[in-house]
Amino acid sequence: MNAMNDQASAVRAGEELPIDKVDAFVKQHVTGLQGTPEIEQFAGGASNLTYLLRYPDRDLILRRPPFGHRAKSAHDMLREAKIMQALKPVYPYVPAVIASCDDASVMDCDFYVMERIHGIIPRHNMPKGMVLSEQETRRLCLNVIDKMIELHQIDYQAAGLAGIAKGEGYVQRQMDGWSERYRKAKTEDVGDFEQVIAWLQAKMPAKDVATCLIHNDFRFDNVVLNPDNSSEVIGVLDWEMATLGDPLMDLGNTLAYWVQADDDAVFQSVRRQPTHLPGMLKREEVIAYYGEKTGYRVDNFDFYAIFGLFRLAVIVQQIYYRFFHGQTTNPAFANFGKMSNYLEQRCLRLIAASRL
Known part of the structure; x- marks a missing residue:
């Protein structure tokens, strides 16, 4: 099977790279490259930008922050590259980082270059022509969850990653941080989430269940599947938000x-991964499977599930804030305010049904 859906396309206007400077930098670190690369861009994302550098005999990937103003602490490309380099020996699904650059004379930002993992990236749907049986889909689903579990069990101290975050107290820091972000990003046409925030503060566990290495954006569209065995995960991408924290978060x-x-029609309309397919575990089954495999107690999971939706709402609202104030004109963001309101109501329904 050779179905692929990690295809790049023409670079978006205003997001071009300085080809000559990038080419010179790459050739300092990769011997034997010939010619000048064709540069294409991978679609999607409101965060870091990902480019394909297509040389005649080799494809490479370049990651850089978004263009325009950004917080100094956000989109730390050098941090992402260092985490990947430390992880690679103990978690082989991480792409190999070839070189990172903090030289502003090459580009206006830090960036890094890594190997390209050729394979299948499950997005909204599986690639056209790929049909999995229910049994194959279940095997794929379990394999993806297993890769998260494997990540959570890594000895991060032995990997040299003990210093990437503060460790204990992660849940409290997340609650404080995301609550503040939502309040700053609120626009006049969305709810205030104060009832949700108050419930989360009241039901927050007294301490983290553990401290481990977490990905913080572990989704099907951040994994790469073997094109010859579509249930096998051969890559895990997008380590921008990786840190030390509570695995249940x-x-x-x-x-x-x-x-x-x-799920209801509104939630279905924003689906971005094929978790609707026959054979995919339902959320409750994922929770139970994770608890069985790790030994962590998951019988009081409502807090973590509702926090996850709240965090997603903050991400959505931060993007919508930029659209609302004319800082971006991307029409894809026009309905993000409605989605923020939907997520608030979804949280409130789950709170009403919770036994916590």
Whole structure:
């Protein structure tokens, strides 16, 4: 099977790279490259930008921050590259980083170059022509969850990653940080989420269940599948938000994107991964499977599930804030305010049904 859907296309206007400077930098670190690369861009994302450098005999990937104003602490490309380099020996699904650059004379920002993992990236749907049986889909689903579990079990101290975050107290820091971000991003046409925030503060666990390495954006569209065995995960991408934290928070964030076949029409309309297919585990089954495999107690998971939806709402609202104030004109963001309101109501329904 050779179905692929990690295809790049023409670079978007205003997001071009200085080809000559990038080419010279890459050739300092990769011997034997010939010619000048064709540069294309991968679609999607309101965060870091990803480019394909297509040389005659080799494809490479370049990651850089978005153009325009950004917080100094956001989109730290050098941090992302260092985490990937430390992880690669113990978590082989990480793409190999070839070189990172903090020289402003090459580009106006830090960036890094990595290997390209050729394979299948499951997005809204599986690639055209790829039909999985229910059994194959279930095997794929379990393999993806297993890769998250494997990540959570890495000895981050032995990997040299003990210093990338503060460690204990992660849940409290996340609650404080995301609550503040929502309040700053609120626009006049969306809800205030104060009832949701108050519930989360009241039901927040007294301490983290553990401290481990977490991805913070673990989704199907951030994994790469073997094109010859579509249930095998050969890559895990997008390490921008990786940190040390509570593993159940990581799972809750993942499940915020987990739209299943029996969800309502609004949630279905924003599905971005094929978790609706027959054979995919439902959210409750994912939670139970994760708990069985890790030994963590998951019987009080409502807090983590609702926090994940709240966090997603903040991300949506931050993007919508830029659209609302004319800082971006991307029409794809026009309905993000409505989605923010939907997510608030979804949180409130789950709160009403919770036994916590």
